[in-house]
Amino acid sequence: MYFNKEIECMKRSELKALQSERLCALVKYVYERVPFYKNKMDALKLKPSDIKSIDDIVKLPFTEKTDLRDNYPFGLFAVDKKDVVRVHASSGTTGKMTVVGYTRDDLEVWAEVMARSLTCAGVTPDSTVHVAYGYGLFTGGFGAHCGAEKIGARVIPVSSGNTARQVTILKDFEATTLCCTPSYAAYIGESIRQHGYDIKDFKLKSGVFGAEPWTEELRSKIEQSLNLKAFDIYGLSEIIGPGVSIECNANKGLHVWEDHFYPEILGNDFEPLSDGETGELVFTTLTKQALPLLRYRTKDLCTLDRSVCVCGRTHARMGKITGRKDDMLIxxxxxxxxxxxxxxxxxxxxxxxxxxxxxxxxxxxxxxxxxxxxxxxxxxxxxxxxxxxxxxxxxxxxxxxxxxxxxxxxxxxxxxxxxxxxxxxxxxxxxx
Amino acid sequence: MVEQMAVFMENRQGRIMELAKTLKENAIDLITLSIADTKDFGILRCIARDNSKAQKVLKDAGFTVTTTKLIGVEVADEPGGMCDILTLLGDKNINIEYLYSYAHVATKKAIILFKVSDEELALKILNENGIKLLDNGVI
Missing domain, CATH: 3.30.300.30 (ANL, C-terminal domain)
Known part of the structure; x- marks a missing residue:
């Protein structure tokens, strides 16, 4: 099942053409609107017209988390403040937060990619989606919420905390999909058992778990205790929030919604690596308006696989994150x-x-x-x-x-x- | 006033022994020692015959040491000896932060050492009432 079959299964040649078109527009957009990028490109003697296709992306400068911090709070925004309709933030390296913003169109894109992601996890208009990610500056809660709403599912915006209440609501409101961190899912599973409930009395079918790395061991534990199929979701607020990529039923990596977020895997000298090689994951936001980012270094290490998936989706799959390039802990x-x-x-x-x-x-x-x-x-x-x-x-x-x-x-x-x-x-x- | 040392100690096996060993190896004689303990750490409070030497050898051995001035008084080692002193202070709403004491069996005197919330006022009251205040030389 797909949310947007035309895009999710589009031929890679067509996808590439779309990416090229969007990258050219993006580079022109940031050059004109974000002094940070104009200065960086000028220093590289690079003009927007030098970017002719997605293959030219390697010429572009990188962006790092420290750049967002140095331009705190809104310095990298490409639109007028009045066009920003939502702001989220996450903790940064030195006490200053990493602040991100969204235009109305950005929120629409976010809801779209989250809707595609939740559809991968089996969510339909008949589903009841229990969101136990935190609602607030953290992107988890609102991201899952808006995606489920876009599909037309019933959303239960519980937010995080108070596990006993979570269990009651999961059972009584008959949730079919649970969204939270994998460790919290395991904890909820444990609580259900401790409270003496039988998991057979719950209606859960799938779980969308992310925001932290987890093992296959934990996956099977969660799938067993909650009697559902678990899907790994990935995202970061700088790029959009949750919904950058997700696993499909095939469990062969996480599909990156490449029409919006262009992924690269780079080696230690920033050389592009081939499919299957582990390197740093770098994203370019092809369509973001409020906070467009060129080649944002996630510092996450993983692989990419651009072959067509058995599920029919053509969008590249990233492997599980195997480490970090910096000392960040989750x-x-x-x-x-x-x-x-x-x-x-x-x-x-x-x-x-x-x-x-x-x-x-x-x-x-x-x-x-x-x-x-x-x-x-x-x-x-x-x-x-x-x-x-x-x-x-x-x-x-x-x-x-x-x-x-x-x-x-x-x-x-x-x-x-x-x-x-x-x-x-x-x-x-x-x-x- | 009496100078007391305070030493931070993690609550783990062998730490007091290591402190005692350091003192022994440097021939430091202790007059008092008490420990205020919590779940994770303790604060060891002690007075040595030669406080400044004790402080140096403990610091050299890697202990973190700080010093504090305490009020020291000598009272008769008999029932009520401490109560009379505390009543004087209590009447003026002076709070005792901590206190410890020991008895000199031979002289039938007791030494009481304490830290108060308002040191200046406490000293004034004790002086006015003719209570003998001690220093490191006489304890």
Whole structure:
């Protein structure tokens, strides 16, 4: 089943022609409207007219997350503020958020690609879609919501949290599709069992799980506990949000909606890699109006497969993300950069604080502990004073990361150093 | 006033022993020692005969140490000795943050060491009432 068969199954030669046409228009558009890109292209002595087909994309400059941060909040927007009808944001590397915007047309594209994605996961106008992704600045909730609405399914916008209530609603409102992070899906499955419900009394058929990497092991566990078929969905707010790509029934990778998001896989020297080779995933937004991005480096590592899928879709499939090019962690679906912890400690005035992040998984939920080495000026003879410092660090980390973190104060020089540098991250999760 | 050292200790096996060993190897004699503990860490408070040397050797051994001035008083080692002092302070709404004491069996005197919310006022009251205040030399 397709949502937009004409596009989803279009011949690759036609798809390429469409991409070429859209890229040429995009380059002209950003050159005229976004000084950041005009400057970058001028520096490369590149004019919009030099881009004649999608093959010329390799001539274009890259965009990185830091560019969005440096132009915080709206510096890279290509449209007048009045044309922006929605803003979302995610946490950035140094406390500044990565802000993204959408015109009415952008929201239409997002709903379209999400509708295609949910259709891959079996959603039809008869479905009931339970959205347990967070609604808010995070793109997960609204993305799934608008896609399901576009299909004409019933949407239950539960948002995240309160698992007992989630279980009741899943059962009583007879949801057929669940959208949330894979770890939360596993947790819901566990809760259903603990509450003594029988999964046979639920109507679930499929689950659309993303925003964090997960294993095949976790997939089978979720499929078993929730009695549904699980689909991996991928997206990032910079490109549009969830719905950049999704698995189809064939389970042979995630279809990238290439008429809107052009994917490249690049090697360490930014050389294009062939299908099947693992490299950095880079996206160009072919149709975005508010925040068009040229060759945005996701830092995610994976493969691409441009052969036609058994499902009939011609859009390239990306493999599961196998790693990151930077030190970003994904904890409970939230992006965490170790430098954010350092920034918080520095802002609190503690002298060269050494810290270590320990990520684990308990009951299928990510846990994060931050060990902070005691600095001389943290110490007091009064226990309550030291405890309030620990409390304060936790609160500040929560406000920066949006994540509850256990803070543990440890003795100076107790965090192991390797070649003089403290080991910043210990990830005990199996599927990192 | 009496100078006390406070040492941060993680709540893990062998840490107090390592501190004791450091003191032993440097021939440091302790007068008092107490630990305020929480689930994850403790704050060890102690006074040595030679506080500045103790502080140096502990820092050299990698411990994080800070010092605090406490009020020290000497009272008769008999029922009510501490109560009279605390009543004086309590009447003026002075809060005790922490306190510990020890008895000199030979002299039948007790030493009480404490930290208060309003040090200036506490000292004034104790002076006005003729209470003998101690320093590191006499405890």
């Amino acid at each position: 904890v409970r679906g939230i992006n965490v950069f170790p430098s954010q912890i350092e920034t918080v400690l520095m802002q609190m005035g503690y002298l060269s604080p050494t810290y270590q992040i320990i990520v684990g998984r308990e009951n299928n939920t990510d846990t994060m502990e931050v060990k902070v080495e005691l600095a001389q000026n943290m110490l007091s003879d009064v226990v309550a004073n030291v405890e309030s410092i620990i409390d304060d660090i936790g609160k500040r980390l929560y406000s920066v990361l949006g994540l509850n973190v256990k803070v543990r104060l440890v003795e100076a020089n107790s965090i192991p150093r390797s070649e003089g540098k403290a080991v910043r991250v210990i990830d005990n999760r199996k599927n990192k």
